[in-house]
Amino acid sequence: xxxxxxxxxDILPFDIRKWYHLENTVKKVFRNFNYNEIRTPVFEETxxxxxxxxxxxxxxxxEMYTFRDRSDTSITLKPEMTAGVVxxxxxxxxxxxxxxxxxxxxxxxxxxxxPQAGRLRQFHQFGAEALGSPSPLLDAExxxxxxxxxxxxxxxxxxxxxxxxxxxxxxxxxxxxLRKYLSGKKDILTEESxxxxxxxILRIFDSKAExxxxxxxxxxxxxxxxxxxxxxxxxxxxTYLKNLNIPFEVEPKLVRGLDYYTKTTFExxxxxxxxxxxxxxxxxxxxxxxxxxxxxxxxxxxxxxxxRILLACENENVLNLPEPFIDIYxxxxxxxxxxKVSELASYLRKNDLMVDYDYLNRSVKAQMREANKMNARFVxxxxxxxxxxxxxxxxxLSSGQQENIKLNELNKLISRVKNYGT
RNA sequence: GUGAGUAUAGCUCAGUUGGUCAGAGCACCAGGUUGUGGCCCUGGGGGUCGUGGGUUCAAGUCCCACUACUCACCCCA
Numbered sequence: 001x002x003x004x005x006x007x008x009x010d011i012l013p014f015d016i017r018k019w020y021h022l023e024n025t026v027k028k029v030f031r032n033f034n035y036n037e038i039r040t041p042v043f044e045e046t047x048x049x050x051x052x053x054x055x056x057x058x059x060x061x062x063e064m065y066t067f068r069d070r071s072d073t074s075i076t077l078k079p080e081m082t083a084g085v086v087x088x089x090x091x092x093x094x095x096x097x098x099x100x101x102x103x104x105x106x107x108x109x110x111x112x113x114x115p116q117a118g119r120l121r122q123f124h125q126f127g128a129e130a131l132g133s134p135s136p137l138l139d140a141e142x143x144x145x146x147x148x149x150x151x152x153x154x155x156x157x158x159x160x161x162x163x164x165x166x167x168x169x170x171x172x173x174x175x176x177x178l179r180k181y182l183s184g185k186k187d188i189l190t191e192e193s194x195x196x197x198x199x200x201i202l203r204i205f206d207s208k209a210e211x212x213x214x215x216x217x218x219x220x221x222x223x224x225x226x227x228x229x230x231x232x233x234x235x236x237x238x239t240y241l242k243n244l245n246i247p248f249e250v251e252p253k254l255v256r257g258l259d260y261y262t263k264t265t266f267e268x269x270x271x272x273x274x275x276x277x278x279x280x281x282x283x284x285x286x287x288x289x290x291x292x293x294x295x296x297x298x299x300x301x302x303x304x305x306x307x308r309i310l311l312a313c314e315n316e317n318v319l320n321l322p323e324p325f326i327d328i329y330x331x332x333x334x335x336x337x338x339x340k341v342s343e344l345a346s347y348l349r350k351n352d353l354m355v356d357y358d359y360l361n362r363s364v365k366a367q368m369r370e371a372n373k374m375n376a377r378f379v380x381x382x383x384x385x386x387x388x389x390x391x392x393x394x395x396x397l398s399s400g401q402q403e404n405i406k407l408n409e410l411n412k413l414i415s416r417v418k419n420y421g422t
Numbered sequence: 423g424u425g426a427g428u429a430u431a432g433c434u435c436a437g438u439u440g441g442u443c444a445g446a447g448c449a450c451c452a453g454g455u456u457g458u459g460g461c462c463c464u465g466g467g468g469g470u471c472g473u474g475g476g477u478u479c480a481a482g483u484c485c486c487a488c489u490a491c492u493c494a495c496c497c498c499a
Contacts, residue, residue, distance in 0.1 A: 003490085058497050062423085080499085109499080114423080116493055125499055192496075208495080257498065267499095278499060305499030333457050366452085368459040376459095384457055397459070 054259025333383025
């Protein structure tokens, strides 16, 4: 048997409602903030991600689905969306058409990691990017949108963590301080962290190993070494968040693993989804557009993991979706009336009703069971004496009441069905 | 890449120290007076117990290998 690729999941018909619900919530919130959707290809030239995300990052160095196509071009399935959005922004000169570009996306992403709860190899993210303004107002807006989406889904067990990484020169100064602090203690770090010491010293803060955490507890904090501008912007972000009643914690050890972040970074964590608790993360990236060959353009954005959010919704039991139903199930009393049934179904469907009927030549009883299972509001009987008198029988399944309707008065039937429950 | 755990019907799982152990519930199908559902009752289909070896008179039940899946590390959404 051929099975789905390791780390990929089918979204089956009875699960799709959850996805529609999530997607609709996402689109609604983004629309209210006037973000428009952008769709970029699922694959890009490998160089885009290598330059955008950073060669040394885990994503680029060991998690990308990279292959050569028949023209020997190195292609990569997108592991995140920001690089592609920025590429499109530059390629289509969006910055020339309007000073500020606000976009959102909903898309599958691909990373070859070991799957576990809340982590797949093909997974889905929604997110937003705002390009063209350095204003910390937009940083706060990103957090607000993400929080608003999660909140309107009904999630409660959330915590917002924010930090500032500062501008690169300030960060370099800080890294030197950190190197000084760690130089004498290097030997007691884990092997992993020794490598980080060389490659990306900030990431040592991410380590969950106790011995590392013990050492890092007293390490100098980036937030104390920020440049004045970053410090000021960070204060503005906090002021706005407070004003918006969004609870947050400053987490000085929050380090984003992508190279492009500057200044504000943030993360929203759920206490209900297992080890992969980060539902969304993002931050400012004022140097990325230039890095990818565009004009100097500040940007800020975030991405959220949809599987994780749905997991959180299930574990918090907040997804109270209405039962699916159909309007009418056509029950055929005599099998030779199939042609008439299909004609009626077609007519009713054209009148915007959800209609189904039996395709398996089953008994009336079986057809009724099927109607009940599909949560049909009405059943329409076709056949018998009534049909000989040009009538069909409409039955309201919740009350059990039936009424005969003339075949030339179908409008009456349609309005009856459409006014169900009113 | 590292570690741990699991693997019995479509799904969730029982199967005691190896000897009627191939089961239950749900789901599915058919019937319960010949044209009408939800509840209930009766019956039915469906599994070489992940795969391959081994131990034994006898193996879902013990041992080994392989494969798949799950969780965690790592990393991130």
